[in-house]
Amino acid sequence: MLEFNRRVLAQAEDPATPALERLRFLCIVSSNLDEFFEVRVASLLAQHRMEGAGPVPPELVATIERAAAECRALIERQYALLNQDILPTLAGEGIQLLNRSARNPAQRAWVKQFFDKEVRPLLTPVGLDPAHPFPRVINKSLNFIVELSGKDAFGRGTGIAIMKAPRVLPRVIRLPDELSSTPGASYCLLSSVIQAHIAELFTGREVLSCSQFRVTRNSDLWVDEEEVKNLRQALQGELHGRQYGFAVRLEVGRTCLPHLADFLLEQFGIDRSRLFIADGPVNMVRLLEIVNGPAKPALKYPPFVPGFPAKLGSRDIFTLLDKQDVLLHHPFQSFQPVIDFIHSAALDPNVAAIKQTVYRAGMNSELMESLIGAALRGKEVTVIVELMARFDEEANINWAERLEQAGAQVVYGVVGLKTHAKMALVMRREAGGLRKYAHLGTGNYNPATARHYTDFGLLTADAAVTDEVNEVFLHLTSMTRPRQLSSLWLAPFSLHKELLRAIRNEAAIARDGGRGHIIAKMNSLTDETVIRALYAASGDGVKIDLIVRGACALRPGVPGLSENIRVRSIVGRFLEHSRVYYFRNNLAHDVYLSSADWMNRNLFRRVEVAFPVRAPALKRRVIREGLQPYLKDNVNAWDLGADGQYRRRKPRAKQARYSAQLVLAELLGNPGT
Template sequence: MTQTHPRFFNRELSWLEFNQRVLDEARDDQIPLLERLKFIAITGSNLDEFFMVRVGGLRVLVNRGITTNDPSGMTPLAQLDSISVRAHQMMADQYECFLKELEPQLTAAGLRRVPGQELSERQAKAVEQVFDGEIFSVLTPMAIATCAEFPLLGNQTLSVCVQLAPSSDAPGKPRFAVIPLGKVLPRFLTLSAERGTAYVLLEDVVGRFVERFFPGEVVTGHAAFRITRNADFSLRDDLAPDLLAGMEDILLARKHGECVRLEVAACAGPELVAFLKESLAVEDRDVFFAPGPIDLSTLMQLTDLKGFEQHRYEPWPAQASPQVEPGASMFETLARRDLLLLHPYQSFEPVMRLIEEAAVDPDVLAIKQILYRTSRNSPIVTALARAAQRGKSVTAIVELKARFDEARNIEWARNLEEAGVQVVYGVKGLKTHAKTCIIVRREPQGIQRYVHFGTGNYNEITSRIYSDASLLTSNEELGADAVMFFNAITGYSQPQRYRKLEAAPIGLRTRLLELIEGETKRKLAGQKAAIDVKLNALVDPELIESLYSASQAGVPIRLNIRGVCCLVPGVPGLSENIRVVSVIDRFLEHARVLRFHHGGDNLVFISSADWMQRNIDRRIELLIPVEDVPCKTRLVAALETYFDDNVKARLLNPSGQYTLLKPQGRKKRRRSQELLYEDACQQVKQAEQSRRTTFEPHMAPGANS
């Protein structure tokens, strides 16, 4: 019997399979122990956001009575049912990994969790002192007479539900109280131990002394729990007269969102669980019983403990770019050549240095920059403020709608405005997701524009753990396009036809379809054709259909999709020429890179956009050509390295399952991230060797003018 395959994978189930691939890293005993713990913490954090946004959004559709099928043929309700089954299995796998694999090895390595009832006499006395001196004074129990009086608990904050014996007035009715644990107290309390480090969880300490919160009462049960609220709220900014105030309203609305997931300790009694379900209006499918610590994402705190260096990855410090002289001006460097940086293998420092130099350079007239996500103490934001204070024209597009970074971006926007920066809060109805910075400088030959384009955010912290690409250039056409693009966002002007760039939501879809269809036509004409694409997500049905058509024409297509992939590869007559792999390793793959054979010309691009309807149609994104030959050659080599990975790459099968690739026969072991880092190190060594064998005289000032 011929096996049938869907035309599209469901987006939500595909995302859960991505999280499974992260969990597989936690189960890999070839990875250092604390790195495995980090991976399992990431799976917890990922699931939190998935429930807040994706499940929350589906719940809204179901509540509105919407029954429209998605491209995979599933209704919102069917998706929720399937998600519940898959997510429950994933949670079981998470705790099996933590409790049966990681925790015993952590204990053997000297990092032990001590349950509240297993404290030694010495440890119990120390914990009791902490409870009496700090915990008891900070926490506040809240009695709940009826479900309608259930308190407004913070999203994803841990609490303890306490069941009390019935009162004499209502002998058959149990009573309940809730103790919110808040975010002030540490989740992990360090204990004295004969060897290594021991810790006890805050909820276990509260459970050990819970009776002290209720003197004169009989506690019949207690259990830790945590709720996840719907955070999928969007602002109709076309109707919001004040975007800043509107985003603050969104942040407030999230505090009141309905509960979409209830996590409760597996030890919870049936009456306690029934009380929580009724109070939070959740169904059985929304309840997740945790046999271990609730909120696995907090385990990330343990991965930074000192004294366990042998259980971490060998450090891979970011390498300097050999094209950037340590003492030379970035303007001088970019005047000579384009610069391609592959992060985190190469340092993000040249990008920051360019902006910081621009802030104090007397010849710089203007800086224009898009800020989507930044670090908490961003040196780039500080540089923009300094530039404005020095009288330069500084304009920052601060995207207030960057999900879960709204509060930080609101704070940055206000600080920048106070420093004299012109702040634009994005575009009505769209998110500004493009990453670019433009510096306008007066030079002897006239006005010169220096531009940075990136696939990642202006965040020096995440640049150390996200795999991204940066292109820095003084190319005249790219500079002119960048200014035109920026001014189209900040003004009322209609987007113009660019010479080099392409942008969403106006022309990006058309350009991508043209590039794919160009390869299709060449193949049908008997010419060589090929498509290589590296993205974080591939969801858009129209682009997927175009790839299917190219495959049917015989175009070999290689896709490296880190996360969600709705395209079904390897189906005869549909996608047999499409190969999809996903690389999950120590760094988060984040770069979007495209290559089209184009008759041998190799059109190569970097982009801020994944191939999703939201990115192509509802965001401001950029597609940037990389035409400088050394930069293009290096980027193509990096793509090949990813597609050659046979250690951390997983192949997507037509069934929707992923298979870990392994070296076959005599083929060498090739781990893409390791090879890219080794290449960055080798470039530095070669540059140092070249400098040692080349005499470079000091020139008198003005000798080259």
């Protein structure tokens, strides 16, 4: 994950990236690092805590310290880039983030008034003593530690106060345009406003120092699914506690004095190796408010409107699917047809039942509202809601409650497994009886992420596929073992086995003198058995091209092991999220799309589906759009070397620049936008 974040940070370092998009990439790195500590580092520490007594083992200490050191180097690059390059560039374009000394007299007066009216009434500094213990600090919240001189109102000499920044206040504040002497937008941080007027809160005492700080806590929810009687109720009880999990990281401002940082580390029980100095806001993610604010067009990527397949137009979706499958490639093509598919099913009097999986739907979802509407109209609606989708638990619980109130059948998947498959099934009464229609995808049923993540979706009425989709739903609701599937590869039952079979088949073809070729695109590749099979296939002469966005435990190009394997990662405007598996198979050109990465957790600890693309024209589209452009990319591509290091691909002399995402946007996007 840290290696991937270096590649994301490189997008922010690239002067060819528009200035506000560079800031966005900085914010993405910060958000990713938050999750790294909340989940990855926290899980290592939590495992030790569960195992019981004694100090943290030296090998675990070394692992965490090494990760923390790598994070520290990343963070130092982040703030140096922010302060020395991106903010000055934005200031030159009329977007200013003003600290106390940079604000003009009119702006300082406005900030003072804002502090007095909007901020000060909500502040509650706590001077520490036996009757005022150290307050509970919420995960990733903005706080201040203040050192004071003199005695308090009762003649005691307590010298430290802690103050929380109210969560209802904006962290980035836009100053009135008329106060600036230059055109553009001026902002200031809430932390700067508070620190400029902190002394007013401690009448009769001198503020010796003041620093912002932020604590990152363990945010991984855990419930014993085999013991609890109602998973939803158990999770509801755990959600509040997430804000107060054990502390794993402390961030302080660069002005924080060492003894105050030591005091905070002691209070939170954090090792010094996990102390980080922020040369700016302790939560850089908040700067997204500037990214999303008004700006010159040149400071952002050009507007992009996804295309809408002409064949859909105003035609009835079920009539169209009766004749042909429809392939959608997001975000280059609109997600609206998927919403329309479920919405049409909800309104169609001939539709008897709708079944769907929900992993990350978001807080507001037209699609989920359609399912609720279908249930209210008396249709049989079954929804498999994954309550353990990390950081989406609350939204999913809310949807589950509303669906149940509308009369839908809601279940929460399989105990011990996350339901990660993306499937929707519609059963419609037609002349020949009930006809099944399905949507299967590589990404979530979330229109917001569908605008920023690359994913494929397939709409089909192919009975060979839809009958098996129904079998998977029956498995998830009844807990019976699914019957033998011939079209779908289902984890944790057959997906791993079928992957190995397909890889070994290419190896057998190559050994017999044929041409073996595998191309696969995914987020992560870490499963040892799959990697060993790929190494063996490479040794047999199979050409293997892997497009792996994030973690990759395979080493390509190693003599005697992986000479025929090439690995690259694409990092660009959109988050690469689709999973595509291609096997040449003696010109059968087998193409599968899937929700699953080639990781142990996806193959054995989740319910995942890989589904075939059967229509020859659609196979060609997947290869032409989902694989080949990424193998040609010389703008956003990073090639993994045999030494485990990624190197950014650059166009050779006189070679034209080729960005896969830009090519696909021009090919599939709405023309003239």
